[in-house]
Amino acid sequence: MVTNYTPAQLKMLVTETLHKEFDVTPENATPENFYFALSQIISNLLEEKHDTFYAHAKSTGAKEINYLSMEFLMGRSLKTALYNLGYAQAIENLLAEYGVSMSSVYDCEPDAGLGNGGLGRLAACYLDGMAKNGYNAYGYSILYEYGIFKQKIVDGWQTELPDNWLPGGKVWLRALPQRSVNVTFGGQIDETWMDNHHFVTHRNATVVKAVPYDLYVSGYNSEAVSVLRLWRAESPSFDMESFNRGDYVSATQQIATAEAISKVLYPNDNHTEGKRLRLRQQYFLCAASVSDIVSRHMNEYGQLDNLAEKVSIHINDTHPTLAIPELMRILLDDCGYSWETAWEMVTRIFSYTNHTVLAEALEVWDEQLFKELLPRIYQIICEINRRFCSQLYEFFGDGSPKVGEMAILWPNTIRMAHLCVCACHSVNGVSKLHSQIIKDDVFHNFYLYTPEKFQNVTNGIAYRRWLSQSNPSLTRLLCETIGDGFLTHSEELEKFRAFAHDSGVLERLEASKKENKENFANYVYKTTGQTINPASIFDVQVKRLHEYKRQHLNALNIISEYLYLRENPQADFVPKTYIFGAKAASGYFLAKQIIKLLCMLSEEIKKNPQIAEKLSVVYLEDYKVTLSELLMPASEVSEQISLAGKEASGTGNMKLMLNGALTVGTLDGANIEIGEAAGMENMFIFGMTAEEVKQTQPGYQPRKFYESNPVIHRAVDLLRSGINGAQFDDLANSLINTDPYMVLADFDAYRAVQKRVSAVYRNPEQWNRMSLHNIAGAGIFSADRAVREYAQNIWHL
Numbered sequence: 001m002v003t004n005y006t007p008a009q010l011k012m013l014v015t016e017t018l019h020k021e022f023d024v025t026p027e028n029a030t031p032e033n034f035y036f037a038l039s040q041i042i043s044n045l046l047e048e049k050h051d052t053f054y055a056h057a058k059s060t061g062a063k064e065i066n067y068l069s070m071e072f073l074m075g076r077s078l079k080t081a082l083y084n085l086g087y088a089q090a091i092e093n094l095l096a097e098y099g100v101s102m103s104s105v106y107d108c109e110p111d112a113g114l115g116n117g118g119l120g121r122l123a124a125c126y127l128d129g130m131a132k133n134g135y136n137a138y139g140y141s142i143l144y145e146y147g148i149f150k151q152k153i154v155d156g157w158q159t160e161l162p163d164n165w166l167p168g169g170k171v172w173l174r175a176l177p178q179r180s181v182n183v184t185f186g187g188q189i190d191e192t193w194m195d196n197h198h199f200v201t202h203r204n205a206t207v208v209k210a211v212p213y214d215l216y217v218s219g220y221n222s223e224a225v226s227v228l229r230l231w232r233a234e235s236p237s238f239d240m241e242s243f244n245r246g247d248y249v250s251a252t253q254q255i256a257t258a259e260a261i262s263k264v265l266y267p268n269d270n271h272t273e274g275k276r277l278r279l280r281q282q283y284f285l286c287a288a289s290v291s292d293i294v295s296r297h298m299n300e301y302g303q304l305d306n307l308a309e310k311v312s313i314h315i316n317d318t319h320p321t322l323a324i325p326e327l328m329r330i331l332l333d334d335c336g337y338s339w340e341t342a343w344e345m346v347t348r349i350f351s352y353t354n355h356t357v358l359a360e361a362l363e364v365w366d367e368q369l370f371k372e373l374l375p376r377i378y379q380i381i382c383e384i385n386r387r388f389c390s391q392l393y394e395f396f397g398d399g400s401p402k403v404g405e406m407a408i409l410w411p412n413t414i415r416m417a418h419l420c421v422c423a424c425h426s427v428n429g430v431s432k433l434h435s436q437i438i439k440d441d442v443f444h445n446f447y448l449y450t451p452e453k454f455q456n457v458t459n460g461i462a463y464r465r466w467l468s469q470s471n472p473s474l475t476r477l478l479c480e481t482i483g484d485g486f487l488t489h490s491e492e493l494e495k496f497r498a499f500a501h502d503s504g505v506l507e508r509l510e511a512s513k514k515e516n517k518e519n520f521a522n523y524v525y526k527t528t529g530q531t532i533n534p535a536s537i538f539d540v541q542v543k544r545l546h547e548y549k550r551q552h553l554n555a556l557n558i559i560s561e562y563l564y565l566r567e568n569p570q571a572d573f574v575p576k577t578y579i580f581g582a583k584a585a586s587g588y589f590l591a592k593q594i595i596k597l598l599c600m601l602s603e604e605i606k607k608n609p610q611i612a613e614k615l616s617v618v619y620l621e622d623y624k625v626t627l628s629e630l631l632m633p634a635s636e637v638s639e640q641i642s643l644a645g646k647e648a649s650g651t652g653n654m655k656l657m658l659n660g661a662l663t664v665g666t667l668d669g670a671n672i673e674i675g676e677a678a679g680m681e682n683m684f685i686f687g688m689t690a691e692e693v694k695q696t697q698p699g700y701q702p703r704k705f706y707e708s709n710p711v712i713h714r715a716v717d718l719l720r721s722g723i724n725g726a727q728f729d730d731l732a733n734s735l736i737n738t739d740p741y742m743v744l745a746d747f748d749a750y751r752a753v754q755k756r757v758s759a760v761y762r763n764p765e766q767w768n769r770m771s772l773h774n775i776a777g778a779g780i781f782s783a784d785r786a787v788r789e790y791a792q793n794i795w796h797l
């Protein structure tokens, strides 16, 4: 039975834990002592709650969902867990007795930054949604010792510092050494036939031990608890043989090579490097997770024949694709199933989500590297490919070029996405537009072959994290106007629309935003010394730094406004603060140059106080989940300005809309659905559509825009001549010569829409009403809804 603690019991538990762990009384405890004590108590409670839930789920024979992802961008756990369990108020009161604030305790927790951006945060949101909906869910990933790097801006340049999160974060992890799994790499494969049976043995392989650590994720007002099972790599044993030979170095080398697998998260987003260590990470995750899934099932049912009825495995982008051949390997080599039966099971079990259309993000492995590192998996992929190609020849006709285009193995490479689409019963995109593009372009041939596999599930967010847990003043206003049902059923936010013409509500909405802006400005002042004018428009672009997201389009417009104000210092200009936050992949030069540009613009403008009153740029260092929770409530304009057709969905756009920000965006990803939900008249759409991009991109000559448009010309020239003493020739040349994301083509439209934003802002009533419509329309973007769609249409729970 799960305990439901009363405030008095909580107080006793906290007192006992502080005494036991730190030998302090609550009166003498530091915020850090409280953080560890509370985290331990809550984590124990969740463990107990999970065990009860799991036993119940198994007793009913419920199907289980396993979500495999190389990334889970969890952020902090304590605040959200207290909130979901209904203990937040009791703990706040308790701490107040000792003169300790909740925020000082929360601030002791590091972000679990085990992800890069959208894909990793989505996985974290879905664990929340699955627990809320009462599904039996396991997330599987790697326990990176170092998460996404800490970003430090030095003289405008991004530098990367290691994110050593475990000292503060491990209190949330439970080690399960008894469930460790051995994962094998390299070696040679021997195959023999005996009595019509195929036997496979693996010689000279290197073994790495995978040790699981569980992190529990509570669901709002729910009995269910999701588990995030993270694998840590260890050497199975100290190599005594080398050691005894006196080869101490090679004995320790073996340990280092094994442990390297879970040392650090690759900081690339939307770009593959094809590195050996990355392939080792991927197989490590897949082999350990599949083995764990199979052994849990065996414990429960004592057989695998019903595996496909009881288990779904979801692949978050192609990074965990190797789980497919790994399950084939277990069914064939370890369990003796025939190829046909094993394949039938595998295809029923696996489903796949694609999260990007960028060519440089599609994973392709070098065949030679692959064969050396994973010889048995390689053989299995060859056989999958052979059978697949022969079916394709049958379907498309002998000699069809489509077969080569669709093959899994193609001159010296293995295409992971093709393996996924071939083996999974469901392939989905993450917004309506993106799912269409997948069918029309990215996987068009596959769509012709198996159209029934293709689906859409528009992304959703763990909306309570960014609303009730981050924006108390807006939450209060909502509760007082529409009741608190929206906390359980996000669709109830629609009721807020009834107040679109209630001037009292609109004014309170404005007051709430003002309060949040002041809080954020204070935070920025306290942590960086920069001042922000809280009366200016807070215009926000926060996301990974990538050319396709076009932070440089935003920058070019700011440059033009700066040049305009320099010549017209008296101009009647609505004050605006452009706020940026973004990490760049460490080897992505142009992205780093754009960060430098934004920082130099910020400095350059500050030199001219008259202009700085109307225009300013703030670059937030080390943007992460926790910072987003502070920023979203204070935001007024949401910049979603990717080149149409390139942003699969976006999820920051949803968090901002939910907090009443108005979107300035292209018709890309989920922006389109945001427009449908809020009303197109309540957002600022500009630029080419995906269709127009497709038409005009071939033969695009950015130089013509540069030569014919004086505003563009001056802005680009300033990049060359220098801003705050720094020159940006590479960026300028890229824009004029290739401009792969058509910044110059959309520039005029962007500038025009920014002017409209300022004009509308002069009319607070209209602005507040538009904001209200955005909040009211945001319910559909909840992770609860998205996860429900996966459960119904894909996992068949």
Ligand code: 26W
Pocket (backbone or CB within 6 Å): 116, 117, 118, 119, 120, 122, 268, 269, 270, 271, 272, 273, 317, 355, 356, 361, 363, 430, 459, 647, 648, 649, 650, 651, 669
């Ligand atoms: C192998 C390197 C690598 C790493 C990460 C390639 C690709 C990725 C991700 C798929 C990139 C990513 O995070 N995509 C984002 O996924 C979000 C969740 O669906 C979407 O909202 C974003 O639009 C998409 O860019």
